[in-house]
Amino acid sequence: MLEVVGIKKVFTSGIFRRRSIEVVRGVSFRVNKGQTLGLVGESGCGKTTVGKMIVRLIEPTAGRILFNGIELTRLDPRKLRKLRPKIQIIFQDPDMAFNPRWKIRDSLGEPFKLNRLVRGREIIDRVLELIETVGLHPEHLNRYPFELSGGQLQRVALARVLALQPELIVADEPTSSLDVSVQAQVLTLLKELQRRFQFTCVFISHDLNVARWMSDRIAVMYRGKIVEEGKTESIFGSPCHPYTRALLGAILVPDPEAGRTWRIASLNHVSPEVNLEKAGGCSFQDRCPHAEKICREKEPPLAVPAPDHRVACHRFKDLVPVQANVTGKVCFL
Amino acid sequence: MYILEVTRGKKMLLTGSILIFGFMALAVFAPFIAPYDPDDVKVEERLLPPGEHHLMGTDGFGRDIFSRVVFGTRYSLFLALVVVSINLLLGLMIGSIAGYFGGLIDELIMRIVDILLAFPNIILALCIVGVLGPSVQNLILALVALGWVGYTRVSRGLVLSIKEQGFIGAAKALGGSNMYIIMRHIIPNAFPPLLVLATLHVSHTILSIAALSFLGLGVQAPTPEWGAMLSEGKQFIFTHPHVMISPGLAITLSVLSFNLLGEGLRDVLDPRAREVLNV
Structure with missing residues (x-):
């Protein structure tokens, strides 16, 4: 399903004197369909970078990422954009995950509009359906992101991701900025949705309890490597x-x-x-x-x-x- | 009344907006407000002090200064707004591209900006207008050639912080193209702080236009532009100071009102701030 083979990422800065730091130093793993891999490690060990490379928000310096046997790293931009909806990401900080000037309604409609899945009135129906799937009230659609709590926003983030019926979701510490009681709710929801929609999940976390509860397999990272x-x-x-x-x-x-x-x-x-x-x-x-x-x-x-x-x-x-x-x-x- | 709600308890914003509405009204209804034709020369009535028939007196050609100040609003305000709008849009576009794409494009754009920022503004404007010849178009050109860099610099900084936020990554993962992300996500979020900058910049531009016109390089002589009026009046500064005082006051007041508006806007434009106001 997802196979990562020896990916590396070197960040460089400066034009005259190039300095570089190797953040991910050859990471390999595979996740089977419908399963969850927990990627754990301390801050700065490169786990978020790995997640972002999988959804292709960061270009890996070396290595291969295979999704259903298709090599994402060598895909031309047009084919990549076709494949993008299948691989989604949920971010750590729900406050920043939404355009602050858009109502929740607009943010949830975005995946439909961008991919021309449905149009017009049907978008509204689908958005209503989504907001109920994640246990929120349709009234929340008319709010701005800053009017919702972190837990509610993370639910909306889940809804937005589900709009595209992804096969793989990278959850990058989705609950680390939430209260403990809200964490449990969001994680339960994530697990429930996974059972229902059968997506594969890469769950990034520094909280071992959480990772244990969520994952079928665990990969421990230290300084850019899986140990x-x-x-x-x-x-x-x-x-x-x-x-x-x-x-x-x-x-x-x-x-x-x-x-x-x-x-x-x-x-x-x-x-x-x-x-x-x-x-x-x-x-x-x-x-x-x-x-x-x-x-x-x-x-x-x-x-x-x-x-x-x-x-x-x-x-x-x-x-x-x-x-x-x-x-x-x-x-x- | 949304505007009334927002401005309640905000004296700066309210004063600034009222004054600017006043100036706008003067500009729009100038022919109805001005008692005389601003270009009507009456030699026998030259240099009259402020009085019953001429509210602000008359200038060296016997033209009614009040009428000229009223019509001058059209030139000074209109030109300043045009210049600032062009600067704002240009700076926002170029700055967004530099900040969003980074790398070589960014370096190239920002070095050009650095070079232009290193020149003293008014001297470079003098050079441009001096070489191209004094006219309204060249005045705008000179002020735009220098003005966009400030907005570029500020918007690049804003974009750098916006693009690191989750919703940009999310939009990309959802399938948005770079152009879509810049137009729908980045620019709308970078715009409000820039608008504050632009409002404060209007007053600066009014001054620049007045200064260039005063030096004879901007709006040309018979046109009732405030800076040009100051220039015409300077020969009478010791004998008939009223000729210079009125356009000078008009410049001061318009600059002040835009400054007040800009300062006031800063507090209201953020949706978070709106929440605090309970609107």
Whole structure:
């Protein structure tokens, strides 16, 4: 369905003295039809850039993106525009996702007008249908974006995306700017709609609880690379990479008596601007509590610790193979 | 009454709008308001002080100054509005293209802007009009040649921040072309702050036109343009100052009213601000 093969993105600036920073350094994954891949990682690890490259808002520097077997990266502009409606994106900040001078009605009608799907009165009918699909009132159509709450706007964003009956939706931290209770509502809606319309989803998040609840598979990104990837259960049940373990240790558990499965790892803090090209070896070496000589010399290859599970670490075998006694309950409050 | 609602409690906006409406009315109804023909020369009535028959007195040719000031509104206001509108549209288009596409186009446009911004305005305008010859068209040309750069610079900055917002990306993903996005999303959102700039710029342009006309390079002699009137009156400044005072006051008042309007508009044009006003 969606296959991403070794995509890279280098941002450059300046005309006389070119400076460049490699934000995404070779990311590969695949998502099967109707499934959800959770892309998690800290701020600045390149997960949003990956999402934007999939919907072709950013041109990848290298690599291939295959959608239903069609290579998006080498498509001529006309064919790309035909394919665009099939691949949609939901943004992190719902306040900025709508033209502030348009009423919700106009924003929701935009996909129909742009793609000449329907015209005239029929647009109004479809817009009404959409607004009800996402659980809002037709009265909201006459409001301006600033008159709606973040949760309501994110619902409208979902409606606008659904207008084109996409096969793939990239959800770029759709709930990170919302209150926790509203988060749950929006996520439930997203899941419900996915069941109903059968779209594939790339769910970008820095919140592991949310990603776990949403995704069939999880890919953990660190500094522009995927360090661990596998089924949600195996990532949460038996994480292999020290970074994944540290992330899991940072999850807040609502029960103070429960204790933690993973202790909070004290990682050395390193500024993300550290020049990566200079340092060879594993990109996590300077923060990793288990780093050894080999980690500084050689980049870790992808190893397969268990079926359908990949990890990029030299030392995952030496780490304590803790079998987590995770209850499996996800709690939003 | 929407306008009344918006202007309530906003003294600057209200005063500015009333004054400008006043000037507009003067311009439109000039033939009915002016008591005399502004070009009617009566040598026997020259340099009369303000009085019963001539509200603002008469000038060196015996023409009624009040009538000339009233008709002058047409030239000064009309020219200033034309110049500013052209500048605004040109700057908005070029600035949007520079900001939206970035890269080489952006660099090219912005370096031209930098070069033009480095020249002292009035001197370059003098050069242009001086070379092309004094006429109304050349006056407009000179003021546009220099004026668009400011708007380009400001609109480019606005576009740079607008284009990073989600709805631009969403429109692209929904299938919008670059031209569609610039025309429907970027320009409408960049326009309101520019309109404030333009309103403030009208007063500046009124002054530039008056200055060039005063120097004899703008609107030509018999035409009752305020700057030209000042120029004609300068020989009498010590003996009959009233000849210069009236057009001078007209310039001051019009500049003031556009400044007031611009300052006032700044607060109202944002839809968010409208919400605060409870309209």
